[in-house]
Structures are given as structure tokens and as C-alpha cells.
Amino acid sequence: MNLKQRILTSFIFMFSIQSILFAQEAKKTPVGLGIDLGLGYNTMNETIEKDDGSDSTVKYNCLFIQPCFRLHYDIRVKDFGKSNSLKIKTFLGYYAFGGKIKYGGAGLIDVITLSSIEAGAGLSLDFIEMFQLSPLFKAQYVVLSTKRFVRENPEPPRDIKADIKPFSYNAGFQFRFKYKHFTIAAEAWLGLVDISKKANESIKENNYRLILGYEF
Numbered sequence: 001m002n003l004k005q006r007i008l009t010s011f012i013f014m015f016s017i018q019s020i021l022f023a024q025e026a027k028k029t030p031v032g033l034g035i036d037l038g039l040g041y042n043t044m045n046e047t048i049e050k051d052d053g054s055d056s057t058v059k060y061n062c063l064f065i066q067p068c069f070r071l072h073y074d075i076r077v078k079d080f081g082k083s084n085s086l087k088i089k090t091f092l093g094y095y096a097f098g099g100k101i102k103y104g105g106a107g108l109i110d111v112i113t114l115s116s117i118e119a120g121a122g123l124s125l126d127f128i129e130m131f132q133l134s135p136l137f138k139a140q141y142v143v144l145s146t147k148r149f150v151r152e153n154p155e156p157p158r159d160i161k162a163d164i165k166p167f168s169y170n171a172g173f174q175f176r177f178k179y180k181h182f183t184i185a186a187e188a189w190l191g192l193v194d195i196s197k198k199a200n201e202s203i204k205e206n207n208y209r210l211i212l213g214y215e216f
Helices: 003-024
Strands: 033-049 055-060 065-080 084-103 108-127 131-150 167-179 182-191 201-215
Touching: 033 084, 033 182, 055 084, 065 108, 065 201, 084 131, 084 201, 108 167, 131 182, 167 201
Parallel strands: none
Antiparallel strands: 033 055, 033 065, 033 201, 065 084, 084 108, 108 131, 131 167, 167 182, 182 201
């Protein structure tokens, strides 16, 4: 097992242990456990190195919205006064990222979709039990990679698994508002690694999300 696999496995193991602890305390309310559903906007830059040493960048930045589903668990670490606290946030879920570009004049749209299982963690500062600020880190494993062209006669999706690395990493930030048990959050995620396997190509991705949730 390489380093990347160990990182993702560690996140999943940590989240699984927490779920087991909850199951053992069935009579107690699982405070901090929640479910999230949302939508994300994806962008991606593909930089290709030419034979003359120069670079050419293709920006996949057309509107590209994908669904997000995950479970999260916030672990209370320290309280500050009666209504402020420091927590550790963990989460495990599904998300599809990638990008879309439209070629002017040709009526052609190129879409790359990377479906992934993601796991992450970070610190959270809670203010008056309503507002939460969280710097986060996550790793994701790509389970399905497809590329398709949309035109007057659409082509079926093409598997591009051989061109995409299975692991990706992001640093992000979340701002969340909570009212009773309901939450709404905005997130921004920055891709940290090149996800292309090709020697003369580099692919970096970013995504932005709006998420609705329920916390028990």
C-alpha cells in the first residue's frame, strides 16, 4: 500500500471508528453527526507542453454542476464560554468533479467527469452555536473517469481511466450557518496535485459547493 492509499485509508478508518462508537451509545443522541446534500460547480485547467517547450492551457470553466452527498461528524475539543467551541470535523462522501468547455463556432462541448469517494478532516470554530468556520483537507479516490463530446450527434462517454491518477487532494474552507438542526454551508476547494498520468500534460481542478444538511 503506497502513501496515498494509506492517507485515504486512515480517513476512512477514523470515520468508521467514530460510527462504531455511536452505535455503542444507542441511548444517547449522536451530537455532531450529520448528513449533507448539495451541488458543486467545477473548473479544471489542462496544460499541455508542446514540442518547442511552450505551454498551451485549456480551461474547462463552463457551468458544470454536480451533486454531493456525505456524512460528517464534528468532535467537540474545547469550549470557549457558553456558546463558542473548537471542534475537529471529519466527513466521508461521494462527489463528481471535472470540467466542461465549449468550442466556439464548432458547436462542440467537451465534458470530463471524475466520480470519486472522498474523505476529509479539519478544525472548526463555532460561534454562538450558529456560525462555523472550518479550514479543511480531503483526499479522494476516483472510481470512474469519463470524457464525452456533446454536439448535434452526441457521442457516448469514453473511459479515460488510463489518463487520470486515482488519487486527488484538496485544501478547502467551509462557512456554515446552523439553525436548530438544519445547516447551510458554502465551500471552496483548491486542487493540490496534478491528476494527469501523461508526461507532457498537467491537470489541476477546483470546485465550489453549496450544501444543505441536517445535524442530529
